[in-house]
Amino acid sequence: MQYNRILLKLSGESLMGEQKYGIDTRCLESYARQIHEIAEMGIQIGIVIGGGNIFRGLSGTNKGFDRVKGDNMGMLATVINSLALSSALDNEGCKNKVLTAIRMEPIGEFYSKAKAMEYLKSGHVTIISGGTGNPYFTTDTASSLRAIEIEADAMFKGTRVDGIYTADPEKDSTATKFDKITYDEIYNRGLKVMDLTATTLCKENHLPIIVFNMDQPGNLKKVILGENIGTIVY
Numbered sequence: 043m044q045y046n047r048i049l050l051k052l053s054g055e056s057l058m059g060e061q062k063y064g065i066d067t068r069c070l071e072s073y074a075r076q077i078h079e080i081a082e083m084g085i086q087i088g089i090v091i092g093g094g095n096i097f098r099g100l101s102g103t104n105k106g107f108d109r110v111k112g113d114n115m116g117m118l119a120t121v122i123n124s125l126a127l128s129s130a131l132d133n134e135g136c137k138n139k140v141l142t143a144i145r146m147e148p149i150g151e152f153y154s155k156a157k158a159m160e161y162l163k164s165g166h167v168t169i170i171s172g173g174t175g176n177p178y179f180t181t182d183t184a185s186s187l188r189a190i191e192i193e194a195d196a197m198f199k200g201t202r203v204d205g206i207y208t209a210d211p212e213k214d215s216t217a218t219k220f221d222k223i224t225y226d227e228i229y230n231r232g233l234k235v236m237d238l239t240a241t242t243l244c245k246e247n248h249l250p251i252i253v254f255n256m257d258q259p260g261n262l263k264k265v266i267l268g269e270n271i272g273t274i275v276y
C-alpha cells in the first residue's frame with residue numbers, strides 16, 4: 043500500500059449535511075464509519091476538522107466581531123466538531139484521542155508532535171483540534187502544518203466536491219475537473235479550493251494533497267487503495 047500515515051482534513055461546513063447550521067449526525071456517522079474502515083487496514087490517521095458549520099472569524103468581523111476574538115471562536119468551533127467526531131468514533135468502536143492546540147484539559151490533551159506520534163503509533167485515530175492555535179489562519183493551513191509535523195505521506199482533503207476544478211464547481215457548471223495539478227498551477231489559475239498559505243506550506247515541504255468527495259461512503263478507502271477518484275496536487 044502507498045500510504046502508512048495520513049492526515050485527513052474534514053470540512054466543518056460539510057458536517058452540516060442538509061442542515062443550515064451545526065452537525066448532521068448522519069454525516070458524522072458516515073465519516074466515522076469510513077475512518078474506522080481504513081483504521082482497520084492499519085493506516086495511521088491524524089485528523090483536522092474545520093469549524094465553518096459553527097463559526098468563521100472572517101464572517102464574524104462583517105457582523106462587528108473583533109477579528110481575533112472571532113478567530114478564537116472559530117478555533118473553539120473546531121474543538122466542538124472534534125469532540126463530536128470522537129464520540130461517533132467511540133460508537134463505532136474505533137480507538138481515538140482528541141488533542142487541542144490550545145491548552146484546555148480535561149477536554150483534550152495539549153498537542154505536541156511527540157504526543158500525536160505516540161497515539162498514532164499505538165493505533166489511535168488522532169484528532170488534532172483547535173486549528174494552529176493562532177488567529178488569521180485556517181484549518182486548511184492547520185492540516186498542512188500537522189501533516190508535515192506528523193510526517194504524513196499525504197494530506198487527504200475530504201470535502202463535498204469530487205476534486206479540483208477549473209473554477210468553483212458549486213458556482214460554475216461548465217468547470218472541468220483535474221486528475222492531477224501542480225501547486226504552481228493552483229496559484230497561476232487563482233483556484234480557491236485551499237488558501238495560499240496552506241498550499242505554500244505543502245509545496246515547500248513536498249507534501250502531496252489529494253482532494254476528494256468525502257460525502258460518498260467508501261471514497262476514503264478508494265483513495266487509500268490508490269483509485270484515481272479525486273485530484274492529486276503535487
Ligand SMILES: Nc1ncnc2c1ncn2[C@@H]1O[C@H](COP(=O)(O)OP(=O)(O)O)[C@@H](O)[C@H]1O
Pocket residue numbers: 052053054055056092094182200201202203205206207208209210211212233234235236
Ligand atoms: N477550483 C475549485 N475546485 C474545487 N472546489 C473549489 C474550487 N474553488 C472553490 N472551491 C470550493 O472549495 C470547497 C472545498 O473546500 P473546503 O475547505 O472543504 O470547504 P469549506 O471551506 O466550505 O469548508 C468546495 O466546496 C468548493 O465549493
Ligand SMILES: O=c1ccn([C@@H]2O[C@H](COP(=O)(O)OP(=O)(O)O)[C@@H](O)[C@H]2O)c(=O)[nH]1
Pocket residue numbers: 052053054055056091092093094095097098099100112113114115116117119120172173174175176177178179180181182184
Ligand atoms: O489556525 C486556525 C484555524 C482556524 N481558525 C478559525 O476557525 C474558523 C473555522 O475554520 P475554517 O474556516 O478553516 O473551517 P472550515 O472551512 O474547514 O469549515 C476560521 O474561520 C478561523 O476563524 C483560526 O483562527 N486559526
